[in-house]
Amino acid sequence: MADKKKITQLAAGDRTIPPDGAKMIPFYLMGSEYLVPETLTIMKAVEYAGYQYIRGCGCRGGICGACATFYRFTGDYRLKAGLACQTVVGPGMIITQLPFFPANRPDYNLDNLDNTRGDLHAELRRLYPEVFKCIGCGTCTRTCPMDIDVMDYIALMKRGDLKGAAYKSFDCVMCGLCASRCPAQISQFTAAMFVRRLVGKYMLPKAGHLEKRIEEVKSGKYEKMLKKLSKMKPEELRKLYIEREREPDLAEPGVWMPEDKECL
Amino acid sequence: MSGYTGELKELIKKAEATRPHRVERARRGEHFSALTMEERERWLKRYHPDCKNEGRKKVGVGPNSGQAFPEEVSLLLESKSILDPESVILDNADYTTDVLIIGAGGAGTAAALAASENGSHVILSTKLRHGDSNTVMAEGGIQCADQECDSPYFHYLDVMGGGHFTNDPALASALTNDAPLTMGWLEELGMMFDKLPGGRMKVRHGGGTSRKRMHSAGDMAGAEIMRVLRDETRNRTNGINGIKVLEFSPAVELLTGKSGDVSGAILYNLETKEYYIVRAKAVIISTGGFGRLHIQGFPTTNHYGATADGIVIAYRAGAELRDMDSTQYHPTGAVYPEQNVGLLITEKVRGLGAQLLNVDGEEFSFALEPRDVESSCIIRECLEVQKGIPTPTGRLGVWLDSPMIDALHGEGTVRKELPAKHIQFRRYNIDISKEPLLVYPTLHYQNGGIKIGENGETAVKGLFAAGEVTGGVHGRNRLMGNSLLDVLVFGKRAGKGAAEYAKSIPGCSAPTLEHVKRFGRELKSAGVENPVTGPLLLPDYAPPHVKKRQWD
Ligand SMILES: Cc1cc2nc3c(=O)[nH]c(=O)nc-3n(C[C@H](O)[C@H](O)[C@H](O)COP(=O)(O)OP(=O)(O)OC[C@H]3O[C@@H](n4cnc5c(N)ncnc54)[C@H](O)[C@@H]3O)c2cc1C
Numbered sequence: 001m002a003d004k005k006k007i008t009q010l011a012a013g014d015r016t017i018p019p020d021g022a023k024m025i026p027f028y029l030m031g032s033e034y035l036v037p038e039t040l041t042i043m044k045a046v047e048y049a050g051y052q053y054i055r056g057c058g059c060r061g062g063i064c065g066a067c068a069t070f071y072r073f074t075g076d077y078r079l080k081a082g083l084a085c086q087t088v089v090g091p092g093m094i095i096t097q098l099p100f101f102p103a104n105r106p107d108y109n110l111d112n113l114d115n116t117r118g119d120l121h122a123e124l125r126r127l128y129p130e131v132f133k134c135i136g137c138g139t140c141t142r143t144c145p146m147d148i149d150v151m152d153y154i155a156l157m158k159r160g161d162l163k164g165a166a167y168k169s170f171d172c173v174m175c176g177l178c179a180s181r182c183p184a185q186i187s188q189f190t191a192a193m194f195v196r197r198l199v200g201k202y203m204l205p206k207a208g209h210l211e212k213r214i215e216e217v218k219s220g221k222y223e224k225m226l227k228k229l230s231k232m233k234p235e236e237l238r239k240l241y242i243e244r245e246r247e248p249d250l251a252e253p254g255v256w257m258p259e260d261k262e263c264l
Numbered sequence: 265m266s267g268y269t270g271e272l273k274e275l276i277k278k279a280e281a282t283r284p285h286r287v288e289r290a291r292r293g294e295h296f297s298a299l300t301m302e303e304r305e306r307w308l309k310r311y312h313p314d315c316k317n318e319g320r321k322k323v324g325v326g327p328n329s330g331q332a333f334p335e336e337v338s339l340l341l342e343s344k345s346i347l348d349p350e351s352v353i354l355d356n357a358d359y360t361t362d363v364l365i366i367g368a369g370g371a372g373t374a375a376a377l378a379a380s381e382n383g384s385h386v387i388l389s390t391k392l393r394h395g396d397s398n399t400v401m402a403e404g405g406i407q408c409a410d411q412e413c414d415s416p417y418f419h420y421l422d423v424m425g426g427g428h429f430t431n432d433p434a435l436a437s438a439l440t441n442d443a444p445l446t447m448g449w450l451e452e453l454g455m456m457f458d459k460l461p462g463g464r465m466k467v468r469h470g471g472g473t474s475r476k477r478m479h480s481a482g483d484m485a486g487a488e489i490m491r492v493l494r495d496e497t498r499n500r501t502n503g504i505n506g507i508k509v510l511e512f513s514p515a516v517e518l519l520t521g522k523s524g525d526v527s528g529a530i531l532y533n534l535e536t537k538e539y540y541i542v543r544a545k546a547v548i549i550s551t552g553g554f555g556r557l558h559i560q561g562f563p564t565t566n567h568y569g570a571t572a573d574g575i576v577i578a579y580r581a582g583a584e585l586r587d588m589d590s591t592q593y594h595p596t597g598a599v600y601p602e603q604n605v606g607l608l609i610t611e612k613v614r615g616l617g618a619q620l621l622n623v624d625g626e627e628f629s630f631a632l633e634p635r636d637v638e639s640s641c642i643i644r645e646c647l648e649v650q651k652g653i654p655t656p657t658g659r660l661g662v663w664l665d666s667p668m669i670d671a672l673h674g675e676g677t678v679r680k681e682l683p684a685k686h687i688q689f690r691r692y693n694i695d696i697s698k699e700p701l702l703v704y705p706t707l708h709y710q711n712g713g714i715k716i717g718e719n720g721e722t723a724v725k726g727l728f729a730a731g732e733v734t735g736g737v738h739g740r741n742r743l744m745g746n747s748l749l750d751v752l753v754f755g756k757r758a759g760k761g762a763a764e765y766a767k768s769i770p771g772c773s774a775p776t777l778e779h780v781k782r783f784g785r786e787l788k789s790a791g792v793e794n795p796v797t798g799p800l801l802l803p804d805y806a807p808p809h810v811k812k813r814q815w816d
């Protein structure tokens with residue numbers, strides 16, 4: 001640490017660089033033993049063992065849900081779940097990935113809810129009747145790698161609090177782990193996707209300023225301004241760029257107005 | 265357990281010591297002065313990785329022959345086909361469609377919906393699952409000039425200034441003019457934007473913006489956009505304008521007609537190892553960026569499939585590229601803990617007030633410089649000023665002082681505004697609302713790409729492109745929030761353009777691989793010895809001790 005020599009070269013790349021003196025631990029990939037440095041994620045440990053992913057790996061950043069994984073530790077009865085790209089390996093960890101799980105997802109037309117005359121909760125009942133058969137076992141909540149209270153968003157759906165369910169399920173990465181463990185055979189995450197879109201379209205208030213701006217764009221208001229800018233010499237454009245006013249950081253949205261209102 | 269090591273904890277104390285004073289100043293609206301335009305240019309020239317000459321290589325063949333690109337890119341542009349074009353029999357097509365779209369991220373999916381709406385049957389082929397892409401990873405948000413104090417005019421100025429005025433003006437105009445239409449479209453599709461109770465969009469600043477126009481959906485704007493678009497695609501699989509999705513089936517080559525126009529592609533089923541012939545009247549390439557080429561050894565924020573495939577196959581068919589020597593390094597990639605290396609720390613963290621600090625806990629730059637400038641500032645502080653913070657695994661970084669956010673906006677703001685980041689570090693016992701993050705620039709975005717017109721058309725007839733795979737919209741530097749916008753605006757435009765083109769031609773021309781044969785001959789006459797095989801499709805992260813035993 002106190003090393004004073006000038007650093008010019010950086011350790012880089014994506015291939016794992018085990019920290020100095022990393023301890024090697026046994027790790028069981030679908031039953032086969034491999035020795036891997038501790039502190040790796042499951043995903044990097046699998047690659048360290050020599051596998052090249054086709055399925056089961058997407059974003060590598062905990063957001064796409066491609067890398068759902070179940071694991072146990074030898075000598076421990078408890079079953080755990082996580083995302084392979086986000087979960088750190090431990091000694092004696094036994095894993096299997098679940099790169100795909102069949103889910104129920106009925107088609108629908110978001111613009112046409114005539115079947116239920118626009119009653120959103122009735123629409124949910126029509127498409128996902130199984131949601132109402134949740135027995136409240138809580139397995140989904142215990143399984144969710146995003147720490148979402150899945151059981152609770154299902155309960156909110158049952159109760160008709162769709163907005164609540166939409167927000168509660170918002171962090172869902174659609175990995176399917178909850179559905180794989182549900183004794184009531186519910187595909188929680190597809191139902192939640194449906195509910196979020198209902199809420200986004202029908203329950204959140206529309207952005208009035210956006211609506212107005214869309215009208216202005218459609219009227220062709222900005223085309224002339226943009227054409228003029230497009231034709232400008234770089235010096236002129238640069239001048240406009242440097243002189244443009246900056247909305248203050250702490251201004252409330254929709255309150256501040258610039259001096260130069262000509263091109264709004 | 266892990267968290268920060270003892271040494272790092274000691275260093276954090278220095279940042280804590282200067283924090284109260286920095287927070288005071290930030291409250292008064294005072295900040296480290298931004299660089300002047302001249303300083304910006306000087307800093308970029310001296311410290312930006314793009315400006316290093318080592319690691320570059322001239323391309324010997326194709327439309328950009330003679331231009332120098334990062335070696336990793338040039339080698340792939342000069343690669344030979346996976347297939348032997350002489351022996352492939354193209355008589356029977358496995359699929360026939362109006363519009364074939366290659367790559368199902370944001371751009372490809374928007375294009376599929378638009379092409380379908382314009383009457384085309386669509387095949388959407390993709391390498392991983394539908395939506396496993398860079399799009400799903402975008403956290404910070406999407407730009408759109410919809411506030412009263414803003415307009416496409418100012419958005420345009422910011423886009424051009426951010427790109428150092430190297431952008432294609434027509435593309436920047438289309439981008440900023442279509443932005444409100446695109447946002448309205450997303451709202452109609454049921455996307456849950458962050459809104460104030462009356463419906464007004466929550467907006468923030470981003471690096472290089474003059475008005476607050478960054479729209480968000482928690483800290484997962486891209487994931488929300490992607491899952492909404494994908495969900496809508498699934499509702500539209502049937503009918504003559506249905507969308508058929510083929511997953512784990514990357515394109516490995518385009519097909520061309522006698523006159524060089526594109527008439528389909530060859531897909532490769534990664535699992536069964538079969539090749540499929542798809543005949544199409546028009547093809548859209550939307551395969552995204554090249555982060556997984558790890559240019560100059562940098563870690564990357566990109567998803568697993570970001571391997572420049574689209575560029576490689578389009579180049580063989582004659583599509584011209586631009587700005588391929590320009591790469592965006594995101595200033596703030598995590599360098600600690602090792603498990604999070606390369607992980608993007610969204611610009612939102614700085615937008616909310618977190619500052620960048622050196623080993624002494626001092627500010628050394630304005631935190632909201634354009635990305636390339638900010639990256640240069642960090643590289644300079646670490647390598648030139650030598651005030652970086654060394655990690656136990658031999659990396660260097662600077663502090664990103666996230667605890668400032670709660671200090672400025674109230675307890676709990678970090679958890680509320682950055683839930684995913686909070687979780688990702690809590691896993692390693694780091695509470696980013698109380699301890700700062702260690703960051704260094706990471707390979708983030710492909711600035712250049714296939715040259716397109718306003719409707720995604722390329723130099724090759726029948727071939728369209730949209731999204732990160734294209735160049736020109738952002739010039740040589742992109743501002744945060746303009747890429748999600750880009751992929752949707754030009755995805756939709758290309759979808760419509762391709763559908764109209766498909767309608768305008770009687771049928772697809774008989775498919776050949778003539779362009780691949782010709783390219784092979786060019787490689788030979790240019791003296792390219794032992795070209796690698798491309799496209800790359802998947803990166804290989806097996807460690808050296810394994811590679812040594814993989815005998816074939
Ligand atoms: C971590 C991160 C954060 C970001 N944050 C923001 C942000 O806040 N705001 C913003 O505006 N932008 C952001 N960006 C940039 C933005 O997300 C991307 O530039 C944009 O989404 C690219 O979209 P795309 O559709 O062009 O490519 P992608 O979304 O990457 O989609 C390309 C698809 O094509 C597939 N593919 C690749 N090769 C082939 C092949 N041979 N055949 C078939 N399919 C193939 C890929 O697997 C992928 O699914 C971020 C990017 C990253 C990585």
Ligand code: SF4
Nearest residue numbers: 144172173175176178
């Ligand atoms: S709710 Fe279900 S699908 Fe969504 S992240 Fe949690 S376990 Fe995965």
Ligand code: SF4
Nearest residue numbers: 134135137138140182
């Ligand atoms: S696992 Fe199924 S039954 Fe159990 S609480 Fe969750 S949704 Fe209900």
Ligand code: FES
Nearest residue numbers: 058059060065085
């Ligand atoms: S690979 Fe995307 S969540 Fe793990």
